[in-house]
Amino acid sequence: MTALAQQTPSAKNGMGAGPSETPAFRWAASKGSWLLVTVSVIFVLALAAVDYYDRARDDNKASPQPSSSSTPVTRSTRYLRMPDLCGYVRRNEMRGRHEKGPYGIGLDYENDSKGASCDWESSDKIERNKFNLVINAHLLPTETAAKAEMADIEPGTTTIDSTTRTSRTAEQIGDDSMQTIADEDRDETGKHNHTWVTFRRDNLIVEVWYSEYAVPLSISDNKERVTSMALQEATHLDTVITEEPENREKPIRG
Template sequence: MTRLIAGRYRLVAELGRGGMGIVWKAWDERLKRHVAVKELALPQGPDHAGRGETEQRFLREARAAAALDHPHIISVYDVIEAPGEPVFMVMRYVPGRSLQEAAPLPPDRVRVLGLALLDALETAHGQGIVHRDVKPANVLITDTGHAVLADFGIAAVADATHSLTRTGLVVGSLGYIAPERFSSGTVGPESDLWSLGATLYYAVEGRRAYRADDGMEVHIARLMMGEDPEMDRAGPLAPVIAGLMEKNPARRWDHDRARRALNGEGTGPTRSLPPVRRWAASGAARLLAALSLSLVLVGAIAYSAAGHRGPERPGPGGSATPAAGVYKRMPDLCGYLKRNELRGRRELAADDLLDVTNNSREANCGWKSSGSPVRFTLIISAELYGGETVAVGEMADHTLGRSSSGVSADNPTVTSRVEGLAEEAVKSVFDESRGKRGRHNSTVVWFRRDNLIVSAHYMQFEVAPSRETDPRGMTSERALKIAGMLDGFLRDEPENQEEPIRG
């Protein structure tokens, strides 16, 4: 027998399942029409706090979508709550299929689709709502070709509910997350527009602009290294997609410029986007957000900072106050490399770095080459921990391959200890990635001196790979060389400081 919800909505067939619950096709017996009903899946067990948070998130989706009266945004009709019963959200039923299923489409159809989604996002942004998960699977296309933006389940809303997003997570779907969400953790209209560009790319090309099937670390490196995706079918849409997918949010096309281009008008300068509250994770959380993978929705990825012990937080046996003899402020590691090994090399801009924090407790910098068949990117990160014991525990995570800074089951590596470097060191050589444009190899070396942990991440991209070279060996050798130089600097440099860096 079919279920009847609230004496009105009869569940007819299951449409899909996700991290938040089940979506049903249902019949509204009062208004005699089909509707979609999302049934919230609550956490099982005694975790009442977790259940309450899940309900809040579910209701936030309902409020976010219900606040937006727009023909290209899914309509929410009702929310049904009853003590001891699941929560249900009743929405407009959209017969048809998702853009993910429909692509590739002709450029002219994608142009019309882009105008519809652009208008929907401008309405949401004007009301202080950022979708955060714009992607082909969340664009529904009716049998008549009408497009609707769905699933506001992880939207950031600029009201009291925004506290639900302050968890150190970068939430979204790999391949559709804007670069600045990794580099700075900010959420704003610009990031939605980048995701729209990636969605239009998929719509016309039938593939993701940035592959997501070869590991998270490789995906982020490809995104940050500035390799613009090739467009074979986009035709006149190519400038629009490129403008929306501009890596620097300050130069990215806004709603008005993209609309004029889609309408065939002159684009002119980019205007300011509407003010929307932006949320930023902490420096440590941003790095973790980019490097620890877990599934939170069907097709959605959340990069979580859970379990990371930041530099100011004591761990077992640690102290929030540096003990005598440990580092009390950050040595000038980046300045040393800039003056020596990497003198004259091109420094990475803030938009290219996973983390841009530089202060007495953290250091982040990078360099890259360009214009040759073999290009490299080097990223240096360092953190001071509250005590040596805390740092030792963090290094143990690196050694076991469960580090907050990079190793996951989705990105297999060869991890090994490094002898003779600092007090302890570990190296991870990431699996090689090959594509139409070349091959990518990457090695990261972490080493510890007292309460200071430094990482040297060396990435190499070969446009014309040679079978005679050993790229994994090359990246490993160069990462170890840089790490060794930094360790030597730490052995010698502190004694020459006018202001001691050790306590």
């Protein structure tokens, strides 16, 4: 038997490998220990990172985030300029009617950035009933001042040239609204009825005055019709104020 054949059974049984195998075994054991330690360290670091992330996220939720701008953004509920109420009515409702001008029947306000005044009368070519529509509007410096002005309109009955009755509107227009209805007058030309509605939207006050005159005596519901028309126009103007895009942005609203 050769020397190689004599060494084979010892090698298979793991015996007699000689001193050359001992360092290899120790190196493998050492490698396994370091691998275990490395995995443990990575695991601990991962837990620490997750804990840090959770704490940072909670801190961000609890603390207010700084604004992208150094100046805080505030929203105002104040009108800075008068919406173009007369222009809107002129273009969309009163075409073909006679506009009497800002002083046609003694209107109260200038047509400028703080006030609006306009009035129309019926056209014989369009309406059978003769009417006047007057719009007065003005801005107050603050909403508080506008509220105070509205508070001066007291419910009740007054008698000067004719009897008028003032009350809150059945359905609120704007932030606050009042109506004044005059008693019906009659003469040889027919019936005459007048209603005016005043409403507030923020610091803007709008007055709508509507009347019909020389109405045939045979028409029985003219007083109710006039009141309905005044309320309808006031409601429409409030819609224009709040929903027209140009009335929700600067320079009109700020």
